[in-house]
Amino acid sequence: MDSDSKITNIRLAGLGGMGVLKASLILSELLFELGYDVKKAEVHGMSQRGGSISSDVRFGKKVESPMIPEGEVDFLLSMQPEWSDPHMVSMANGAVRISPEDFDSSKLPSQKSLNVAMLGVLSNYFDISEQKWLDTLKKFFPEKLHEANEIAFKLGRKGK
Amino acid sequence: MSEKNRKLLSGNEAVALGALHAGCALGVGYPGTPSTEILETFSFLGGNAEWAPNEKVAAEVALGVAFAESSSLVTMKHVGFNVAQDLFFTAAYSGIQGAMVAVVADDPGMASSQNEQDTRSLAFAGGLPVLEPSDSQEAYDFTRLAFELSRKWGIPFILRTTTRIAHSNTVVEFDESTASKPPRANFNRDIPARVMVPGHARPAHLRLRKKLADMLEWNENSNLNTEIDGVGNELGIIASGVAAHHARDAAPDAGIFRVGFSNPLPVRSIAAFAKKYKRCIVMEEGDPYMTTLLKAAGLNIEDRAEKWRFGEMNVDKARAQIAGNLEFQMPVLKARPPQLCKGCPHVFSFAPLVELGCIVAGDIGCYTLAAMKPISGMDTQICMGASIGMGLGMRHVLPDEQARKVVSVIGDSTFFHSGLTGIAEMVYNPPSTGHVVIVVDNSTTAMTGQQENPGTGRKLDHSPTNKIDILAVAKAMGIANVAEFNPVRDSAKFKEYLSEKLKTNELTLIALRQPCLLAAANLAKMKKA
Numbered sequence: 001m002d003s004d005s006k007i008t009n010i011r012l013a014g015l016g017g018m019g020v021l022k023a024s025l026i027l028s029e030l031l032f033e034l035g036y037d038v039k040k041a042e043v044h045g046m047s048q049r050g051g052s053i054s055s056d057v058r059f060g061k062k063v064e065s066p067m068i069p070e071g072e073v074d075f076l077l078s079m080q081p082e083w084s085d086p087h088m089v090s091m092a093n094g095a096v097r098i099s100p101e102d103f104d105s106s107k108l109p110s111q112k113s114l115n116v117a118m119l120g121v122l123s124n125y126f127d128i129s130e131q132k133w134l135d136t137l138k139k140f141f142p143e144k145l146h147e148a149n150e151i152a153f154k155l156g157r158k159g160k
Numbered sequence: 161m162s163e164k165n166r167k168l169l170s171g172n173e174a175v176a177l178g179a180l181h182a183g184c185a186l187g188v189g190y191p192g193t194p195s196t197e198i199l200e201t202f203s204f205l206g207g208n209a210e211w212a213p214n215e216k217v218a219a220e221v222a223l224g225v226a227f228a229e230s231s232s233l234v235t236m237k238h239v240g241f242n243v244a245q246d247l248f249f250t251a252a253y254s255g256i257q258g259a260m261v262a263v264v265a266d267d268p269g270m271a272s273s274q275n276e277q278d279t280r281s282l283a284f285a286g287g288l289p290v291l292e293p294s295d296s297q298e299a300y301d302f303t304r305l306a307f308e309l310s311r312k313w314g315i316p317f318i319l320r321t322t323t324r325i326a327h328s329n330t331v332v333e334f335d336e337s338t339a340s341k342p343p344r345a346n347f348n349r350d351i352p353a354r355v356m357v358p359g360h361a362r363p364a365h366l367r368l369r370k371k372l373a374d375m376l377e378w379n380e381n382s383n384l385n386t387e388i389d390g391v392g393n394e395l396g397i398i399a400s401g402v403a404a405h406h407a408r409d410a411a412p413d414a415g416i417f418r419v420g421f422s423n424p425l426p427v428r429s430i431a432a433f434a435k436k437y438k439r440c441i442v443m444e445e446g447d448p449y450m451t452t453l454l455k456a457a458g459l460n461i462e463d464r465a466e467k468w469r470f471g472e473m474n475v476d477k478a479r480a481q482i483a484g485n486l487e488f489q490m491p492v493l494k495a496r497p498p499q500l501c502k503g504c505p506h507v508f509s510f511a512p513l514v515e516l517g518c519i520v521a522g523d524i525g526c527y528t529l530a531a532m533k534p535i536s537g538m539d540t541q542i543c544m545g546a547s548i549g550m551g552l553g554m555r556h557v558l559p560d561e562q563a564r565k566v567v568s569v570i571g572d573s574t575f576f577h578s579g580l581t582g583i584a585e586m587v588y589n590p591p592s593t594g595h596v597v598i599v600v601d602n603s604t605t606a607m608t609g610q611q612e613n614p615g616t617g618r619k620l621d622h623s624p625t626n627k628i629d630i631l632a633v634a635k636a637m638g639i640a641n642v643a644e645f646n647p648v649r650d651s652a653k654f655k656e657y658l659s660e661k662l663k664t665n666e667l668t669l670i671a672l673r674q675p676c677l678l679a680a681a682n683l684a685k686m687k688k689a
Contacts, residue, residue, distance in 0.1 A: 015496060028329055032168040039295075040168075040329040043271040051498035064408040066295075066328040069475040070491065086493040 007060035009068040010122070012115075013087045014079030016053045019115030022140065023077070024055035027119060030136040031059045034128065041066035052083050075125065077118045098122055103156045113152035120156020130157065169332045171325040174296040175235075175263055176201035177332070178303030183340035184261075185230040186210070188218045190577065191608035192237030193272040194326035195265035199235055200611075203621050211611055211620045214544070214577040215240035219247045219262065226256035226316070227354060230345040231307055238266045238279050239543065243578070249286040250356050251316055253364035255371070258343065259310040261303065263319045265326045268445045269472040272607075274524070274543065276470070278446030279320045283423055287368050289375055290318045290423040291384065292400045296330040298420060305384065313371055320422075322445050324402040324472065376424035385426055387433055390415030395482070396437030398430055398450060398461070403443040403473045410478035425450060427457045434459050443481060445473050500529045505674035509569075509600045509647040510537035512655035516662070518567045519558075521551035523579075525571035526607045526676075527600050544574055548582025548597055555591035563593045564662050570597065573605035573613040575630060580637075586667060587638040594665040596658065597639075599630055600647075602676040603683065610679045622686055634669040641668040648674060 010027065014020045021042055028040040042055035056068045073091045078084040078099045088097060098121045100114060108117060116137060123133050137149050169177065175198050179187060187202045187209040189195065203209035212218035215236040225232035236244065241264045248262070264283075267273040283290045291306055293299040299321065306317040352360045379385070390396060391413040399407045404418040417433040419425070434440045434454075440461040442451040451464040468481055480488035500507055510530045513520055514537045522528060522538035523546065531538035540550050551568035558566065570579050579599075586595055605611040612618045617627030631642045641661060645654040654672065661668040675683055 016498070017501075025329070029168055032331065037331060038168060038329070041324055042327055043323060050496070050501060052493075052495035063330075064405040065475045066324055066330065066402065066405070067474045069409065069479075083494070083496050086495070089491050089493070 005061060007058050007063055008074050009072050009092075010057045010075040010077065011054055011068060011073045011087055011090065012057070012077040012079065012118075013052070013054040013084035015083055016050050018053075018079050019112065020053050020079060021055055023115035023119055024057050026136060026140050027122075028057045028059075029139070030128070030133065031057070033136065034132075037061060037063045039063045039066035054084070054087060075122060077122060079114060079118055096125060103159055107155055109148035109151050113148055116149045116152040117156035120153040121159060123153070123157050124159070130154075163337055164333055164335055166331060166333050168329050169296045169300070170197065170327055170329045171293065171296050171299040171321055172197040172327070173201045174299035174332050175303045175319065175321070176205060176207070177334065178300040179233045179261070179307070180205050180207050181334065181336065181339035182259075182304045182307035183231055183342045184233045184307065185342035185345070186221070186225050187233040187235065188212050188221045189235035190215045190218055190240055191573075191605050191611040192240050192265070193608055194267060194321070194323045195235045195237050195240075195263060196608045196611065197326075198233075198263055199620060202233065209620050211613065213614055215244040216247060219244040219251075222260050222262070223247060223251050223256065223316070225345075226258040226260035226310075228345040228347050229258040230343055231259040231311070233261050233263065235263045236265070237273065238264055238277050239273060239275065240264075241279055241282060242277075243544065245282065245286070248288060248316065250361070252287045253361055253368050254354050254356055255314040255364070255367065256310070256316060257314065257348070258345075259307045260316040261306040261310055261319060262316055263303075263321065266320060266322045266446060268322055271323055274541070276446065278449060279318065280422055280449045281447045283318045283320070284449070287372055288316060288318050288423070289313070289372075289421070290320050292320050292420060292422050293325055294401050294404045294418060294420070295325070296328070296332045299325060300332050300334055302384065302420065313375060315368075315371060318423075320401075322401055322472070328402070372424050376426070379421045379424060379426045380429050382421055382426070384420035385429060386416075386418040386420065388416040388418070390437065393437050394439060396434055396440045397443055397482075398433070398440065398454070399443040400450065401445055403445050403478070406473050406475045406478040407443045409475045411482055414482075419450065422450065425453050427454065427459070430454060431457070431459050434461060441481065443473065443478060497532065498529060499532065500526060500535075501677050503677055505648045505677065506530075506600050506602060506672070507535065508651050509598070509672045510535050512651065512658060513537055513567060513569070513598075515655065516659055517565055518662075519554065519562065519565045521547045521554065521566065521568045523547035523568075523570040523574045524607075525574055525600075525605075526602075527569065527571055538569065545570070545578025545582055547574075548579055549585060551597070552582075552586055552589070552591060552595060555593055555595055560593060563591065567596045567598055567658075567662075570599055571606075572599060572601040572603065572615045572630065573611075575599050576614045576628065580633070583634060583637050583639065583669075590667055592665060594661075594667055596661055596668045596670065597634075598658075599669065599671045601630065601671050601673045602679070603673070604676050604679040606676040606679065610676065610682065618686065630671055631669070638667070639669045640666045642670075643668070644671045644673055646674055647672040
């Protein structure tokens with residue numbers, strides 16, 4: 001497969017209520033704005049009630065299925081390792097697992113901003129400016145949360 | 161001036177936008193995963209939208225709009241289509257003068273449903289035309305087209321989506337300058353067309369079959385079906401919905417016939433496609449709907465193994481289907497099952513029932529999760545509103561000692577959806593031991609994401625409206641004992657009252673009222689406003 005047709009696959013996983021779906025929405029919107037074909041898939045409903053939840057984001061020149069095939073996850077954002085690490089079986093060789101241990105989560109402005117910090121860690125693997133990430137984040141939150149999100153994003157981006 | 165817009169939209173958002181641009185005058189439905197966000201988005205975009213008490217009423221309202229020559233959208237999940245089926249099977253006969261589009265969202269794999277029925281099979285039985293988008297772009301395009309085709313053929317159109325269409329985001333291009341305004345409504349008397357007594361319905365059935373035959377001819381040449389040439393002629397795949405995209409990933413060299421208009425199925429066009437390939441298979445989510453029809457028409461296609469009927473399709477399953485690998489299993493990941501929210505007040509609603517050894521005829525909503533460990537507080541759950549009827553049935557035949565332990569538990573939104581007729585049955589045919597109905601009232605339709613209902617006093621857009629008082633309704637219908645408790649604060653009092661009423665032969669309805677934990681903050685905001 002030539003690099004032109006390469007699809008990048010990102011899975012975000014955690015428990016309902018942690019902001020998994022919000023983070024995947026932000027990520028897919030960012031990639032869409034950068035001109036990629038993007039597809040995002042997830043399951044709503046009962047799974048939101050504290051149960052395991054995951055969302056797939058795929059991007060490239062042209063994406064067909066919105067769901068990541070087994071063994072083709074390039075980045076796993078494991079937001080709640082006990083319940084989201086099982087997705088590691090779906091990772092490709094050399095894929096990257098990102099978890100709350102990748103930054104100092106005690107410095108999070110609030111537990112609710114964990115999802116944004118996880119995106120901060122992920123941002124290190126893409127050639128996208130910090131400003132672009134922050135601008136996209138702002139679109140998804142009320143103004144009073146902008147500062148906390150910027151702190152959380154930068155915390156994740158800085159890493160340990 | 162033409163101006164192309166591009167957005168990343170979910171299938172549900174794309175349907176809402178398509179309906180808006182098609183000039184839909186009214187959107188109506190009942191919340192149900194994965195269809196709920198359609199009407200919320202339609203309202204947010206400025207469309208006129210409302211939640212009806214249930215899907216049948218929603219479809220009735222939508223049909224009224226279409227009888228008045230205007231355009232309506234009605235949304236529901238697959239099982240909601242069953243509730244509305246009585247209307248649809250005869251509206252197909254009567255036809256309509258305006259446009260009516262019903263979006264029915266299937267849940268293969270049952271992420272949040274009690275069965276995985278296939279809307280196409282039901283629509284086929286009812287003679288209703290079906291469009292099947294394969295991504296958000298088609299969800300938008302097909303919705304607009306469905307309004308046009310519904311008006312052109314004078315029949316309600318079904319837009320069948322599945323979870324991965326409804327809740328996947330893909331890129332949508334649209335041109336706002338081509339949007340239409342809602343048409344002017346008008347009523348022209350035509351009694352034989354709309355009063356389906358036998359003498360009118362017999363010719364109407366003939367008209368329906370003629371319409372379907374005409375639609376089939378039209379569909380054989382329509383651009384709702386897409387053919388992608390294969391590299392070589394080894395494999396041809398006939399697919400619909402998201403399965404068509406799984407097929408592209410699984411077999412990039414295969415020829416694909418993507419069916420967008422699946423009832424009446426364009427068999428002739430598919431036969432012409434199939435002839436080009438040495439081997440032909442059908443990839444579809446749910447029933448072997450296309451497979452059965454195509455095989456019946458004598459096409460040389462492979463049988464679809466029963467294995468592919470269950471659950472969602474995906475790229476891996478598509479590969480396994482192509483390989484004929486019936487041993488294939490998706491890895492089973494350790495997953496935490498859904499549960500009642502931490503701190504949910506209605507956990508307390510169930511504790512006394514368990515302590516009193518009740519046989520609990522249950523219903524559909526978050527509270528169904530009380531059936532799970534550690535509460536194990538629910539014994540039956542089948543369909544919306546069934547708690548009351550099933551409880552009464554058990555009371556009628558169980559030995560006295562057991563009958564006295566039977567209670568029906570139903571949520572507030574479910575009570576308005578189809579609990580009211582159960583209450584009528586309870587009053588009309590009371591069991592000799594009486595009966596107790598418990599309404600777990602959290603002031604919202606919580607499971608689907610906090611939608612309003614006739615008991616909240618607010619409309620879909622949260623603006624104020626009339627509020628129906630469940631206790632007053634029960635009283636007016638003839639329930640002798642009516643009481644209300646807070647399940648957290650009044651737990652002991654509730655248990656004592658319930659225990660006392662279970663010993664009598666009387667009819668009792670108890671409302672356990674405490675707002676949903678997740679909705680509480682929103683409710684407080686709305687009260688202030």
